[in-house]
Amino acid sequence: MKKEMTIKIYRPESLLLKKYIECFYILEKTDEEKATAYFTFPSIYTIVTISEQTQTMVSPNKVITKHFPSNSIETNLVCNFNGPVLVRYEGKINEITTYFKPLGINAFIPNDLSDYNSGTFPDFNPHLDYKDAMRSILSIDDQDERIKALEHYWISKFWPFENALLENIITKMLDTSNLNQSMSEFSIKTRRSRTTINKQFDQHICKTPSQFKNNHQISSCDSKPPRR
Numbered sequence: 068m069k070k071e072m073t074i075k076i077y078r079p080e081s082l083l084l085k086k087y088i089e090c091f092y093i094l095e096k097t098d099e100e101k102a103t104a105y106f107t108f109p110s111i112y113t114i115v116t117i118s119e120q121t122q123t124m125v126s127p128n129k130v131i132t133k134h135f136p137s138n139s140i141e142t143n144l145v146c147n148f149n150g151p152v153l154v155r156y157e158g159k160i161n162e163i164t165t166y167f168k169p170l171g172i173n174a175f176i177p178n179d180l181s182d183y184n185s186g187t188f189p190d191f192n193p194h195l196d197y198k199d200a201m202r203s204i205l206s207i208d209d210q211d212e213r214i215k216a217l218e219h220y221w222i223s224k225f226w227p228f229e230n231a232l233l234e235n236i237i238t239k240m241l242d243t244s245n246l247n248q249s250m251s252e253f254s255i256k257t258r259r260s261r262t263t264i265n266k267q268f269d270q271h272i273c274k275t276p277s278q279f280k281n282n283h284q285i286s287s288c289d290s291k292p293p294r295r
Contacts, residue, residue: 087171134158
């Protein structure tokens with residue numbers, strides 16, 4: 068019997084990580100299975116994907132990941148697409164993805180998120196040991212142990228991040244009773260200019276406030292687990 072592509076979702080075990088990370092998932096696909104594709108939609112999460120022996124080709128509305136044995140590891144940051152994207156997997160795939168909650172990733176990187184967000188689905192390499200550590204984690208056969216190792220790595224990089232303005236605005240935006248409020252209203256409530264708010268969103272979320280709000284409305288209508 069052919070083994071089909073599997074996706075297994077994990078919630079963080081660490082109480083620390085629960086505050087910053089929504090979930091992890093492991094995606095595995097064999098060489099024998101036909102190419103698999105699905106549409107993914109914008110979300111409020113910041114996503115970090117690592118995969119073994121792959122090469123990803125990106126066009127405006129399509130992301131194709133293929134088995135590529137000469138490329139030992141590939142890792143991408145996904146935080147600023149704002150329309151439907153077709154994701155396609157071809158050949159053998161071994162992938163782990165981390166879904167960071169809004170602002171969550173900022174507690175695990177040394178610079179502003181915007182410093183890593185060059186282009187669409189850019190290469191992500193925030194620490195000197197990052198790719199070697201991810202390569203080692205991907206080599207672990209037991210999936211549960213793989214996730215434990217990934218949690219351990221993120222905990223080792225934790226550095227408290229606080230931004231009272233963004234935390235306040237995001238909390239208000241995620242409250243369904245505020246769905247119809249404009250950014251002008253948020254600006255008045257927080258006593259900060261829209262220019263300041265926009266700059267903070269750009270630095271630490273890599274979305275405009277309007278994009279974040281629209282993505283939240285989209286994800287609120289989708290009951291399925293988040294996907295890259």
